[in-house]
Amino acid sequence: MTTEPPPLPDATRAPDGPPAGVSAEDADHRLHPMSWLFVLVQQVKSFIIPLLVVLVAGRRGDNMYELWGLVGVGALVLVSLWQYFTYRYGVLGDALVIRSGLLERSLRVIPFARIHNVALQQNLLHRVFGVAEVRLESAGGQKPEAEMRVLKLDKALALEALVRRRAHAGDAPADGAVRDEAEPLLYLPTGEVVRLGLISNRGMVVVAASVAALFQFGGGDIVEDYAEQGVRQAVGWAGDHSYGTSEYAIGAIALLLVLLALVRLLSVVLALLQFHGFTLTGHGRRLTVERGLLGxxxxxxxxxxxxxxxxxxxxxxxxxxxxxxxxxxxxxxxxxxxxxxxxxxxxxxxxxxxxxxxxxxxxxxxxxxxxxxxxKAVWWRIFLPGALVTGAITALLYLRFGAPGLWLLLWLPWSAFKARKHxxxxxxxxxxxxxxxxxxxxxxxxxxxxxxxxxxxxxxxxxxxxxxxxxxxxxxxxxxxxxxxxxxxxxxxxxxxxxxxxxxxxxxxxxxxxx
Structure with missing residues (x-):
């Protein structure tokens, strides 16, 4: 890990305010020269829907809409460049000083003691340029104390190390010495991450969220059409081969197993993307986690x-x-x-x-x-809510379907067994x-x-x-x-x-x- 950028001269702290003598010139470190690109990407994400509307409207024959779309993108580029040229940060005593803006200036003094979490994030584009986005977070704020898009990776790591050493003076050992050696606590090799994917239900969550989004935005009809068409083709193919009930059951079970296997495979892929190279280390009284494959x-x-x-x-x-x-x-x-x-x-x-x-x-x-x-007698307290729900559903099924609806009562012995074990x-x-x-x-x-x-x-x-x-x-x-x-x-x-x-x-x- 590299050392932090040279700190600014220390200043004395006023009893009830920021460090005495803080001025706009106290923050003299800039963001990375390519930070405007990442700010632009973030802003485009925020305005993606209006821009798409403008571009689609322009394709319908009115070239003026295309021109306004270009004007909008150009404005976002100017805003991104403006943020890069007006954003400064630096260290003054026991606080971080951040200055931004030119026509409307902002000066923030963030004591290190207020910073409780330092987050560094890199997506694929960040890794290409060797930079990172830094977020400094406090315990009770609605948003981060500061967001820096973006810093060079070594400067981001140096800032994290600086916060780690100087925040929370109470974390220092009794002898007052500051120890910053990394203590490895846990590392997950690829095999363990694959096990995590097989254990977790991340794939099922993504599938369920995707299906819900399709139905929410009007794609449910397309899904139903494809599903109906697939079922008809499968039934027709099975009918041509004169399959019986047992073959249909085997086919349904095989299809279910294939779908479950695909969902688990998706879970493994998601686990690798999120937790590849997971490393937990201790630095004195602070913990650090690093993970991710592409980002x-x-x-x-x-x-x-x-x-x-x-x-x-x-x-x-x-x-x-x-x-x-x-x-x-x-x-x-x-x-x-x-x-x-x-x-x-x-x-x-x-x-x-x-x-x-x-x-x-x-x-x-x-x-x-x-x-x-x-x-052990409390088992029936665990069993009672499920039994009441099962009884109510069974009564509704009996009223609707008659005697076959009573089959649901077979769930009660298993529910009682689970309650006893619980x-x-x-x-x-x-x-x-x-x-x-x-x-x-x-x-x-x-x-x-x-x-x-x-x-x-x-x-x-x-x-x-x-x-x-x-x-x-x-x-x-x-x-x-x-x-x-x-x-x-x-x-x-x-x-x-x-x-x-x-x-x-x-x-x-x-x-x-x-x-």
Whole structure:
């Protein structure tokens, strides 16, 4: 890694404001000379629909529309060049200074302590020119503190290293020395990335989203026509060969298997594009992830920003003897949309995941937690909602189709079996530094967080809970993924839930709040 550009002379900080003496001349570093091209590409993406309308209208015989289209593109080029010539950045003391604009000038002073995540992104065009887009993100902002399109790659890496060394003074070791050596934590070879593609459902998500988009924008009729035509040809070909019921069934199963194989192949391709060369490294108290095949994506964040952890193990994970480790980080909403440093281990062996947690949380004693199971009688609480839904659907099918609709009741024994297995796997653990919850059987997960990171404690009781004397303890953390499993302990006896609540509340009251 190269060193950072020479910093500007230090300045003293005013007690309640930016560094004293900051002026427009304090930012003297420019963007890359080709940055205007990348700004232009981004702007064209934003105005692509109006430009297409202008070009299509011009092809209908009015040359004036084509001329206006060229004028629009020329205006975007001028705006991109203007941004390049008026954008400056530099380092002053413990802050980053950014100046932009000429007629309407803007001067931003961003303290290093405010920067919680540094993201470097390279698409294929970035890699051709040896540049990168840099985003500096804070914890609570609606958008990044700064976006630099684009910097030369070595300058981008130098800026990331500078932020890593100078942000969060509290991350420094007790001796005050700044250590920037890279500590390798996890690397995924190509074989592991292929396993990740086979385990994940990324291909199915893309297919479902594509089909939904086709129907949304009027392409559903085309899909239906092609599907109907294909079915007719297949049925006609099968009829010419005098196929019976068994041949039809075998053909349908074979077609289904081929489609599933293609979807899994798509998942593997997507995993390779996204996670090829996945590398997790530690730099002191900061973590850095780098990944990607055609485009490279690199982001770093302080370990202190990690709010909660999730270990996931689906059926396919167990088939390949793997797990996934994700984290919730308190970053800006924009960074959450970009999934900033979510996957610490997209796929790894259970031992590797446990070792990673122990290395990052050395005082939590993750592998030595005392797990306390819930009463096995709670299985019917898990079974009840599904049973009610199944009963309601069965009643509707019986009214519509008669006795054949009752076949759906055969689902109830399997549902009860799963509920019993789920109840046996449910457990929680409370240590001196960590609180953890385990749930699931068919697909299971472990959700845990440091006690210091808990933002709120809440006891919840439904009418059924009041009748049965049970309570759910909710443990809220910052940066939680709305689509992920919640951190909660369900179906606890009321006295036990309140005792846990009081213990956690007392522990939080005695500890200083850490950020």
């Amino acid at each position: 490279r994506w690199r982001t770093s964040a302080s370990r202190r920003r990690i709010q909660a952890w999730t270990l996931t193990e689906t059926v396919l994970h167990r088939l390949f003897r793997r797990r996934s480790l994700d984290v919730d980080i308190a970053v800006s909403q924009h960074a959450q949309q970009q999934r900033a440093l979510r996957e610490l281990a997209p796929v790894a062996t259970p031992a590797a995941c446990d070792d990673l947690v122990d290395r990052l949380l050395p005082h939590a004693a993750w592998t030595g937690l005392d797990w306390q199971p819930l009463p 109840a046996r796997c449910m457990a929680f653990a409370l240590g001196d530094e960590l609180v953890a919850v385990r749930e699931g059987w068919w697909s299971r997960h472990w959700r845990f967080a440091e006690i210091d990171k808990l933002q709120a404690l809440r006891l919840g009781r439904s009418p059924l809970d009041r009748w049965l004397g049970s309570t759910t303890l909710f443990l809220d953390t910052a940066g939680a993924n709305a689509l992920g499993p919640p951190l909660r302990i369900r179906f606890l006896p009321d006295t036990q839930a309140r005792a846990l609540y009081d213990r956690l509340a007392e522990s939080l009251s005695r500890r200083p709040l850490r950020w």
